[in-house]
Amino acid sequence: MNRRRRKKLSKRLVLAAMFGDTAGVDALLRAGAPAETTDAEGTTPLYAASVHGAADTVRRLLAAGASPDIESGRGAEGTPLCGAACWGHTEAVRALLAHGADPNLREDHGTGGSPLDWAATGPHPETTALLLAAGARPS
Template sequence: MDDRGGAAAAEELVRASGTGDEAAVSRLLGRGVPADTRDAEGRTGLDLAVRGGRDGVVRLLLAAGADPEQTTGPYDEELPLVQAATGGRTGIVRQLLAAGADPDRANRLRATALGRAGAEGHTGTARVLLEHGADPHFRWKALTPAEWATRFGHTETADLLRI
C-alpha cells in the first residue's frame, strides 16, 4: 500500500468501525490495515466502535491486536474501558478486560471505569468491573464510585459499590 492508499484504508477502517460494518472491518484487517491505525483526526476504530457500542467490531479489532489501553477521544483524553463503562456497555467492558485493560487505570481527567459506571448508575457494568478487581475506594474528584452513584440517585449501584 502506498501512503495515499494507506491513509485511505485507515480512514475506511475507522469509518467502518464507527458504523459497525463488521464485513468491511474484517476485509480491511485482512488486507493488512493495522488495527490501531488512526484517521486524519487521530481517532481509531476501537475508539469509535466503543463509543458506538459496536460489540462485534470491538471483538474483531481486539482479535487483530488493537491495544485495549490506547488513548482515545478527540484530545487523547479517554480510555476505551472508561468510555465503555460510561455508556454502560457491559459486553464491551468484558471484552476490554479480557484483552488486558487495567480496571483501575484513570483517563486524563482522572476518572476510572468504576467511577464513571457509578456516576451513570450502570450496576451491571460496575459488577463486572468489581469482579475484575476494580478498586471501589479509588477517588475521582474527591468522591468514591459509591459516592458518585449516591450523588446522582443511583441507589442500586451505590449499594453494590459500598464495600
C-alpha cells in the same frame, strides 16, 4: 503500503468500527488496515467501536492486535474501556477486560476518570459490578 493508502484505510476502518460494520472491519483488516491506527482526529477504531457498544467489532479489532489500553483522540476521548463503561456497554467492557484492559487505568494519561468512575456516573450497575469483579478500585 504508501502513506496515502494507509491514511484512507485508517479513516474507513474507524468509520466501519463506529457503525459496528463487522464485515467492513474484516474486509479492511484483510486489505491491510492496521488494527491499531487512528483517523485524522486521532480516534482509534477500538475506541469508536467501544463507545458505540459494537462488541463483535471490539473482539475483531482486539484479535487483530489492537491494544485495549491505548487512548484515543486528542483530549476529547479516552480509553476504550472508559468509553464503553461510560455508556454501560457491558458486552464491550467484558470483551476489553478479557483481552487484558486495565480496569484501573485512568484516561487523560492517568489524570482523568477511571472506567469505574464512568460506569458509576452512568449509572450503569451491571457494568459497575463487572468492573469491580475484574479488580477495579473505587476512587
